[in-house]
Amino acid sequence: MLFKDIPGLLSIKNTLIHSVESNHVAHAQLFHGSVGSANLALAWAYSTYINCEKVVGGDTDHGSPVAGVPSAVVSVPTDHSADACGRCASCVKMAKMVHPDIHHIFPTPSAKETILELLPTWRKFLIQSPYRSLTDWLEFTGVTGNKQGIIPIKEAHNIIEKVSLKAFEAEYKILIIWQPELMNIESANSLLKLLEEPPAKTLFILVCNDTNKLLTTILSRTQRIVIPAFTDEETIGYLTEKEGVAYDRAKQIAYLSEGNFSKASELVNYEGESKHQWFATWMRSAYKPDFTVLVKTADEFDAFPKEYQKGMMEYGLNIFRDLLLWKNGAEALVRLEGEELTFVQNFSKAVKAEAIELIVNELSQTHYYLERNGRAKILHLDLSLTIAQLFKK
Numbered sequence: 001m002l003f004k005d006i007p008g009l010l011s012i013k014n015t016l017i018h019s020v021e022s023n024h025v026a027h028a029q030l031f032h033g034s035v036g037s038a039n040l041a042l043a044w045a046y047s048t049y050i051n052c053e054k055v056v057g058g059d060t061d062h063g064s065p066v067a068g069v070p071s072a073v074v075s076v077p078t079d080h081s082a083d084a085c086g087r088c089a090s091c092v093k094m095a096k097m098v099h100p101d102i103h104h105i106f107p108t109p110s111a112k113e114t115i116l117e118l119l120p121t122w123r124k125f126l127i128q129s130p131y132r133s134l135t136d137w138l139e140f141t142g143v144t145g146n147k148q149g150i151i152p153i154k155e156a157h158n159i160i161e162k163v164s165l166k167a168f169e170a171e172y173k174i175l176i177i178w179q180p181e182l183m184n185i186e187s188a189n190s191l192l193k194l195l196e197e198p199p200a201k202t203l204f205i206l207v208c209n210d211t212n213k214l215l216t217t218i219l220s221r222t223q224r225i226v227i228p229a230f231t232d233e234e235t236i237g238y239l240t241e242k243e244g245v246a247y248d249r250a251k252q253i254a255y256l257s258e259g260n261f262s263k264a265s266e267l268v269n270y271e272g273e274s275k276h277q278w279f280a281t282w283m284r285s286a287y288k289p290d291f292t293v294l295v296k297t298a299d300e301f302d303a304f305p306k307e308y309q310k311g312m313m314e315y316g317l318n319i320f321r322d323l324l325l326w327k328n329g330a331e332a333l334v335r336l337e338g339e340e341l342t343f344v345q346n347f348s349k350a351v352k353a354e355a356i357e358l359i360v361n362e363l364s365q366t367h368y369y370l371e372r373n374g375r376a377k378i379l380h381l382d383l384s385l386t387i388a389q390l391f392k393k
């Protein structure tokens with residue numbers, strides 16, 4: 001993973017590159033970004049850059065990257081033209097995540113599976129896509145059921161021991177901790193000790209989604225880098241170039257995924273009728289109302305993958321919010337086109353604003369119950385009947 005492989009985020013890439021070039025790499029950094037953002041991809045690209053033997057575009061020798069250690073060269077790149085070479089021995093190992101000086105801590109489905117055992121699976125997962133969620137990872141490990149993921153203390157200790165050794169090949173050891181919020185208090189405290197008295201030439205990169213779940217003592221010892229969600233343009237670019245999605249579909253997915261690449265990929269991979277058509281048919285059946293079709297729709301909904309079910313509720317929320325905007329004369333704020341726009345125009349004539357607000361509540365409640373593993377078929381049928389009633393208001 002090189003900087004150039006990650007769409008957009010120029011100013012963050014520049015900051016990271018500059019920190020290396022100017023010897024201001026903090027020994028503990030927190031890459032904070034929402035689910036599906038580039039936080040893990042950036043940690044990977046940054047580690048690759050730091051260890052690259054032949055950085056291109058910047059200086060051939062970027063000197064010593066740790067703050068306080070003098071370096072011969074200091075330069076300030078004005079764009080992200082500086083990047084790891086992608087070809088040297090270090091970069092080749094980094095691309096496969098097999099560099100002996102990069103250590104990983106990540107959640108395992110339970111205390112039974114060790115990080116060492118899961119490491120080959122973890123590498124495969126990252127190489128396929130570094131933009132995925134914890135749920136994606138747990139599914140990838142093949143576990144079934146409602147697993148949460150944990151970072152057991154035993155694991156944290158093992159890796160911390162490794163970090164205390166001297167680097168094998170690179171000048172620096174780098175420890176990437178994905179989802180540090182899943183460390184229990186014991187693991188977190190042992191990490192804290194390390195951050196307080198860091199071993200020489202070691203960088204800690206904590207890659208997290210939710211800083212509220214981290215100890216404030218850990219937060220205060222890390223330099224925080226906030227990584228924004230991808231823009232619609234970046235998502236469209238990524239989907240059309242990397243996933244071979246047609247422009248119109250990419251645009252629709254970008255709108256739905258709100259900068260979350262994990263969600264965007266899932267929407268791409270789900271082979272089904274387009275979400276809008278399914279949603280529109282459902283709403284028309286509720287408007288009539290046609291109960292036979294609604295029962296059938298609930299069966300279809302039940303067969304969708306869980307994330308797609310939640311995605312359908314989110315889609316519905318977006319559409320009904322747009323409907324409300326349209327009804328309140330804020331047409332300029334509605335970003336829809338084509339069939340979706342026609343849908344909003346038609347329904348805005350037929351449904352009262354008060355009913356739309358209540359439907360928004362119902363959709364968001366159903367989303368909440370789905371997230372908590374409520375029975376999809378019953379939730380959906382309930383929702384259909386409520387919406388049918390509200391349409392008649």
Ligand SMILES: [Zn+2]
Pocket residue numbers: 051052053054055084085086087088089090091092
């Ligand atoms: Zn290189």
